[in-house]
Amino acid sequence: MTESTEDLSFFDIVGNVRAMRRLKPDPVPMNVMWKVLNAGVQAPSGQNTQPWKFVLVGAADRKKWFADRYAAAFESRFGLKTNPAERGKYRTNGQLGALYHQMDHLHEAPYLLLVCGERDWPFKVAQEDRVGLAPPNYGAVYPCVQNILLACRSLGLGAALTTMHQVFEEELHEYFDIPQDFGVVVTIPIGYPMGRFGPVTRTPAADKTYLDRWGAS
Numbered sequence: 001m002t003e004s005t006e007d008l009s010f011f012d013i014v015g016n017v018r019a020m021r022r023l024k025p026d027p028v029p030m031n032v033m034w035k036v037l038n039a040g041v042q043a044p045s046g047q048n049t050q051p052w053k054f055v056l057v058g059a060a061d062r063k064k065w066f067a068d069r070y071a072a073a074f075e076s077r078f079g080l081k082t083n084p085a086e087r088g089k090y091r092t093n094g095q096l097g098a099l100y101h102q103m104d105h106l107h108e109a110p111y112l113l114l115v116c117g118e119r120d121w122p123f124k125v126a127q128e129d130r131v132g133l134a135p136p137n138y139g140a141v142y143p144c145v146q147n148i149l150l151a152c153r154s155l156g157l158g159a160a161l162t163t164m165h166q167v168f169e170e171e172l173h174e175y176f177d178i179p180q181d182f183g184v185v186v187t188i189p190i191g192y193p194m195g196r197f198g199p200v201t202r203t204p205a206a207d208k209t210y211l212d213r214w215g216a217s
């Protein structure tokens with residue numbers, strides 16, 4: 001049974017848009033995915049350049065290709081399979097356990113969404129320092145990413161922002177025919193969640209805010 005939460009207020013949604021890493025393989029209708037993607041493209045961007053492009057991956061072989069490389073990247077970073085102590089830790093720790101599950105089941109998510117961003121040097125990088133490929137314009141793409149996460153939550157879909165693909169981004173470009181003037185900013189597995197949504201755990205704004213100058217509360 002899929003939870004529909006479209007009647008939740010914005011403040012309900014924003015307060016419990018947790019990273020959902022355990023997803024059911026149940027299909028997600030394409031009209032629902034269009035709602036998600038159309039929410040993404042409502043985001044603001046500098047001079048309204050809208051420098052995002054999506055690759056929505058639903059083909060089983062393409063998801064498997066990605067999941068295998070994601071797991072290898074994860075393994076090279078955390079050594080789960082080769083280090084039993086680490087593996088045990090992942091089983092007993094909530095968030096790490098979820099990360100571990102995500103790694104093993106990534107290819108089962110109905111969709112992997114690659115959010116790509118046009119490469120663009122930040123203003124502060126001097127002309128003479130602009131060597132090689134510019135990074136994607138992260139700042140211009142993240143509002144779009146957050147809209148996507150909020151839309152997923154609103155529609156009862158689980159989603160989690162991931163960045164581990166950076167480890168194999170060159171291969172990713174080649175496999176998915178992504179041109180070099182775009183970088184892959186995030187990969188978001190999307191599907192109906194196995195567990196329940198719940199509130200995020202964050203430090204209150206009052207503990208993160210100074211009045212008029214840094215340090216004054």
Ligand SMILES: Cc1cc2nc3c(=O)[nH]c(=O)nc-3n(C[C@H](O)[C@H](O)[C@H](O)COP(=O)(O)O)c2cc1C
Nearest residue numbers: 017018019020021099102160161162163164200201
């Ligand atoms: C820039 C950025 C990079 C992230 N990279 C990953 C990632 O590679 N894998 C992952 O599972 N989650 C990733 N996350 C999600 C965070 O781990 C998650 O939002 C955070 O731990 C808080 O958990 P919650 O959203 O469930 O409350 C990333 C989030 C951001 C903003």
